[in-house]
Amino acid sequence: MPAPQDGPLLDDAAGRLIRPYTVSNGRTRPTAELDLLSLMMATGIEPDVPLGPEHAVALGLCEGPTSVAEIAAHLRLPAAITKILLSDLADCGAVIAHAPAFHDMPTDRSLLEAVLDGLRRQL
Structure with a gap:
């Protein structure tokens, strides 16, 4: 699974150029119930x-079954923000979530x- 390339939103030296909550438009809660292992x-x-x-990159990472935690790592975003992005994609029907089997x-x-x-x- 390819990692997102550095571009206008990421810089190797400076890190993320915009604050994570800017990505979610200031929202702090997803509309869908997602687990890190979903x-x-x-x-x-x-x-x-x-x-x-970030939505486009997240959608690209979902070509095969991918956990929320793995998507967050690839996006270099906190899990809470990633859940918001993924719930946006789920709300418009672009992705579906499968709960962990346990x-x-x-x-x-x-x-x-x-x-x-x-x-x-x-021990």
């Missing part, structure tokens, strides 16, 4: 509203006991 996938539908360059049974006792046993063996 997998985002492009639908092939072009957004019908004008979006910023959300079906987040408190599976046998899994938690296996993790605890593994940790005890390591």
Whole structure:
């Protein structure tokens, strides 16, 4: 997966040239419920509203299933801002989100006991 190239928004020496919350127009909450492990996938539908360059890069990263955390790392943006960008794309139908599989049974006792046993063996 290609990383975004340095351009008018990024500079190797100076870093990000605009503040992260400028990218989200000052919004601090996404409209969709996204987890860091949610997998985002492009639908092939072009957004019908004008979006910023970060939206375009995020959409390009969603050609295959990609986690919110991985997209945030590629964009070099905080996860909170990335979730807002991705929820914008989801609102216009350009991407869909798949919740992590473990959300079906987040408190599976046998899994938690296996993790605890593994940790005890390591100590």
